[in-house]
Amino acid sequence: MTGQRVLVVDDEAKMQRILEIMLQRMGHEVACAGNGTEALQSLQSTPADLIISDLRMPGMSGTELLKTLREQGNDVPVIIMTAYGTIESAVEAMKLGACDYIVRPFDVEALELSITRILAESRMRRQNDFLRQELEKGWGEFVGNSAPMQKVYEHIRQVAPGKTTVLITGETGTGKELVARAIHRASPRQSALFVPINCAAIPADILESELFGYVKGAFTGAIKDRVGKFELADGGTLFLDELTEMPMPLQAKLLRVLQENVIERLGSNRSMPIDVRIVAATNRNPRQAINDGRLREDLYYRVNVFNIDLPPLRERKDDIAALAASHLAGQNRACRISAEAMVCLHKYAWPGNVRELQNIIERAAVLSRGDIIEIKDLPQEMIDPQPATVTTETGAYTSMELNPAIEQLEERMIRAALEQTGNNKSKTARLLDISERALWYKLKKLGL
Ligand SMILES: Nc1ncnc2c1ncn2[C@@H]1O[C@H](COP(=O)(O)OP(=O)(O)OP(=O)(O)O)[C@@H](O)[C@H]1O
Ligand SMILES: [Mg+2]
Known part of the structure; x- marks a missing residue:
């Protein structure tokens, strides 16, 4: 598990130090406060994943701190600790929602175990909350609970809140755009725009003006000012799809913009500061694209701050049934898939991934005419037991x-x-x- 942030609240400097050392050794980041009031102040600027608090302190006590937090709707896990362990204060702390109660002098191993367990539980709860919230927000388009997809969801959750640039890699049809949109929707930028631009679909000579916009007279045909995608995405997210298809000189310009956070419309020399989060995608192997001279290495490093690599469907065959079912449901088709047909779906290599699965299922549903998709409704190449060999x-x-x-x-x-x-x-x-x-x-x- 990656390190988390723990706030230690204790009036004794020595105790703070002991806990700090122990927690740092466990790989966590530690902040300290001398009493409840200081703790609340510290939490305002930097939230914690766990609080370990002494019970009795001058000023605001541990139980008062706990009570205040819960009243504020903050459900951060709290471990209460005291040298005066009495049943009553233990009961009170647990009633107020403490996760655990440790009596001093404490057993280091027991405390470590308790910390690890609590952090793991709260992380899992956060993940579930996150997924549920996202479902409610309507990007519950994600289907599949296989281990590789769990990792993808986890990565989205981790990276969404900040402004980190993300590079999404994966074969065609694996859901790269879906992930890009999910990152935007789960980010604080969700109320601003998600602006996609497909570098492969726009002619090279138009791409620059699409990105940066232009002023009237910038070039022949520029009969009025035009806002570019960068400006449009200000405060939001710019999705650079098929990044490796962007012409190299434009990649150099893009890199400059990403470093300086300033743009100029074509034909204008007025610089505008912009605040845009970049999410890029490619179905090429970026290393290969660099070698092939399709992707600037410096731009790659700038964009690939965080990489989300989508697994091809053949590496998460457990998801096939759910993906097929959800696609059928989305089409309002009350169709089932026969066991034999399902075997075929499992055997197939899915070069076109989820998109191909959707197409094949849609076609099969039409062909089946009834309520069950049988083997005969699948394309011949999926049924062929002896495919051609090379x-x-x-x-x-x-x-x-x-x-x-x-x-x-x-x-x-x-x-x-x-x-x-x-x-x-x-x-x-x-x-x-x-x-x-x-x-x-x-x-x-x-x-x-
Ligand atoms: N995990 C998933 N759950 C449900 N639907 C998915 C999932 N992944 C992909 N899809 C669907 O598959 C289709 C292709 O997804 P998307 O366009 O995001 O792929 P892509 O990786 O951007 O493909 P390309 O490289 O060809 O542009 C879309 O209809 C998308 O909704
Ligand atoms: Mg795409």
């Missing part, structure tokens, strides 16, 4: 797609190396010239 020097592959072929080759090499080393993992890793860690990861993925 033969290369390294073996036969079921398609020209590079990734599955690389995986197949990788599996073969790993199996061969394991055989050669008599299943010795360190020797195998050395033989393959990869770290043991990487080997473990691959073995796990292959189920070996």
Whole structure:
């Protein structure tokens, strides 16, 4: 778990110090306050994930602090601590909503356990709250509870509140735009605009004026002033879709804007400060795009402050049934999918990911005419048990797609190396010239 922020409230400097050291060792950030009043002040500027408070202090006591927090509607978890452990004060603190009650002198291990448990619980609660709120806000378009998607939701939750620039990567149809919109809606910028611009769909020579706008007479055809997407997104989010398709000179200009937060409309020399959060997406591998001269490396570093990588559908097949069902429901179709057809859906590699799934399900629903989608309603290539193979020097592959072929080759090499080393993992890793860690990861993925 990543470090969280803990506020220690105690009038004794020595006790503050002991707890501070312990919490820092656990990887948390620590702030200290000498009594309840100071604690409330500190919370105003920087919220905490957990409070550990002494019960008796000069000025506002621990129970008073707890009471005030709850009255303010702040449900931050609080552990109460005291040297004068009496049943009555324990009961009072728990009634007021303390999470735990620790009597001094305390057992370090027990306190550590309590802290870890409480933080994990509250994190889970926050995640659920977050997802529920988002559902209520109507971006409950997200379907799927598989582990890789949970990670995506978690990342959205983490990154949404700030202004961090986000790069969303993932194959076509994996939901990159959905994630970009979700980040905006879950951010404090939600009341301003989410402005998408698709760098692949707009001709290169128009893209610049679309982004920055222009003043009348800036170029032939500029018959009046025009606001650009940057200005439009001021206070909100600018979604640069297919970033790698932006011409290189414009990428250089974009980088400057991101560093200086100022823009000028084309043909004008008046600078305007702008406050825009950038979310970018690409279905290319950014490293490859840099090598291919499609993406400036410096821009990549500026944009990729936080990366959300969307898993392809074939790596989260657990979500297929739910995605299919939700798409059918969205179309108002009271259709089921037969077990045999579901097997086909699971076997298929889904190069077009969720978008392809939606199209195939929609088509099948039309073809089925009844209330059950059967195998016959699916496209032939999904049913074909023996797809065409491609033969290369390294073996036969079921398609020209590079990734599955690389995986197949990788599996073969790993199996061969394991055989050669008599299943010795360190020797195998050395033989393959990869770290043991990487080997473990691959073995796990292959189920070996
Ligand atoms: N997790 C999901 N739950 C529900 N629907 C999803 C999910 N992911 C994607 N979709 C749907 O799949 C379709 C494609 O998603 P989206 O346009 O966001 O993909 P993309 O990654 O931007 O694709 P491309 O790279 O082709 O632009 C949309 O209709 C979207 O609503
Ligand atoms: Mg897209």
